[in-house]
Amino acid sequence: MTSASKTTSHRPQRPPRLTAGAVVVAAVGWSLVAVPGAAAAEQADPGAELVFEQTAEPIEGVRPGDSAEVSFAVKNKGDAPATRVVLYLGGSQGLEYAKKYSNCVYEEAPAQDEGPARTNAVCDIEQTLEPGVVYEPGEPIGLKLLDRALYELLDVNILAGVNTFPDGTQHGGGADPVLKLVARTTPEAPGTVHGGELGVDITAENTADFALTGSKVRGAAGRTVEAKVTFANKGPAWARNDVYGPIGVFDVGIPEGTKVTGVPEFCEPAETAATYRCTTPYNYADEDSERAYVFGLRIEKVVANATGKVAFVKGDNRWGTLPFDKNRTNNTAEIVVNEPGGGASSGGTTSGGASGGTTGGASGGTDGAASSTGGSGAGTQLDELAETGTTGGTLLAAGAAVVLLTAGGAAVAIRRRTS
Numbered sequence: 318m319t320s321a322s323k324t325t326s327h328r329p330q331r332p333p334r335l336t337a338g339a340v341v342v343a344a345v346g347w348s349l350v351a352v353p354g355a356a357a358a359e360q361a362d363p364g365a366e367l368v369f370e371q372t373a374e375p376i377e378g379v380r381p382g383d384s385a386e387v388s389f390a391v392k393n394k395g396d397a398p399a400t401r402v403v404l405y406l407g408g409s410q411g412l413e414y415a416k417k418y419s420n421c422v423y424e425e426a427p428a429q430d431e432g433p434a435r436t437n438a439v440c441d442i443e444q445t446l447e448p449g450v451v452y453e454p455g456e457p458i459g460l461k462l463l464d465r466a467l468y469e470l471l472d473v474n475i476l477a478g479v480n481t482f483p484d485g486t487q488h489g490g491g492a493d494p495v496l497k498l499v500a501r502t503t504p505e506a507p508g509t510v511h512g513g514e515l516g517v518d519i520t521a522e523n524t525a526d527f528a529l530t531g532s533k534v535r536g537a538a539g540r541t542v543e544a545k546v547t548f549a550n551k552g553p554a555w556a557r558n559d560v561y562g563p564i565g566v567f568d569v570g571i572p573e574g575t576k577v578t579g580v581p582e583f584c585e586p587a588e589t590a591a592t593y594r595c596t597t598p599y600n601y602a603d604e605d606s607e608r609a610y611v612f613g614l615r616i617e618k619v620v621a622n623a624t625g626k627v628a629f630v631k632g633d634n635r636w637g638t639l640p641f642d643k644n645r646t647n648n649t650a651e652i653v654v655n656e657p658g659g660g661a662s663s664g665g666t667t668s669g670g671a672s673g674g675t676t677g678g679a680s681g682g683t684d685g686a687a688s689s690t691g692g693s694g695a696g697t698q699l700d701e702l703a704e705t706g707t708t709g710g711t712l713l714a715a716g717a718a719v720v721l722l723t724a725g726g727a728a729v730a731i732r733r734r735t736s
Contacts, residue, residue: 362477365398365448397448399445529547550607558634568595574654575617622656
């Protein structure tokens with residue numbers, strides 16, 4: 318038997334591809350039990366080295382409501398037994414665990430530090446893993462894809478000699494039987510590649526409706542108006558980028574006869590004249606979330622029906638063309654100044670002086686705090702997530718700290734795809 322994954326979807330799919338480098342993401346936002354990371358590192362079993370086989374493919378062809386099963390193979394590559402083994406599971410927010418094992422503790426971790434919410438588990442594997450032996454879970458890890466599922470990820474890490482559960486296995490976990498590892502009887506294939514952690518990509522057949530809206534404003538020459546552009550993800554899925562870059566990128570054309578006096582955060586001048594390029598604050602957008610970008614425009618010359626086009630453009634990512642967005646009717650919008658016969662403005666205001674400040678989030682990148690004018694709705698992640706600050710030293714964050722220490726301290730915030 319080899320490491321594999323399967324799904325109950327009626328569509329065929331490949332088993333998941335196991336990739337290294339995702340453990341830091343798995344630990345972000347975990348806040349189960351405080352354990353100092355450095356102390357945990359000092360407790361590692363000398364001579365034991367647990368590594369995963371990197372042999373599988375991503376899971377594709379599944380749909381919201383489907384279930385998927387993820388298995389893995391871990392080997393003690395060291396020369397001494399591995400004891401006090403702890404397994405860490407970090408699922409993206411479109412996943413749910415099908416079972417709650419009695420030797421695992423589960424947590425729905427909220428979004429924080431520019432990262433999305435996660436569904437996490439940490440399991441006390443009260444076994445000794447012998448050197449040279451390959452182990453697999455007694456049954457695959459069962460996952461359910463939620464209605465919001467699209468580009469999902471399950472991160473897996475395992476450590477030995479970590480004093481995460483000093484009092485034994487039962488810590489108020491689920492009611493299901495104990496999650497165990499069993500020795501594999503078939504020999505390992507020649508040339509098998511190993512890694513210290515793995516990430517399983519799970520892509521659901523779902524859509525996320527990215528939408529842009531503009532505004533109509535009026536004013537006399539010399540007046541300053543505020544024109545609002547709004548980005549929204551109308552769902553049903555949340556969407557994350559495959560790189561540490563914004564998931565949504567769009568250009569805002571500045572109407573003729575106006576001069577920009579106030580630039581919203583996450584917007585900056587584009588290469589094209591009289592155009593600003595704006596982005597979402599983070600590399601993901603929750604479903605039912607929105608963010609407003611308010612430009613201050615001074616009317617230098619009254620031009621009837623002056624119009625600036627707003628439209629999505631390809632971003633710095635593989636999914637920049639938004640293949641998950643099947644509704645293209647709301648992918649463009651307009652800022653209209655002094656529409657003939659127009660009444661009150663829609664989403665814009667006028668003022669007597671220049672609007673010299675900024676309105677919106679942080680500055681053109683993915684760092685810094687973000688705020689917004691006009692963000693509303695059930696999801697406010699784009700407006701509110703930038704209130705940074707993590708919880709104190711946590712059980713699963715401690716697991717990540719161990720990995721960072723053993724890897725020379727190199728931290729990776731978001732895992733890039735390698736294909």
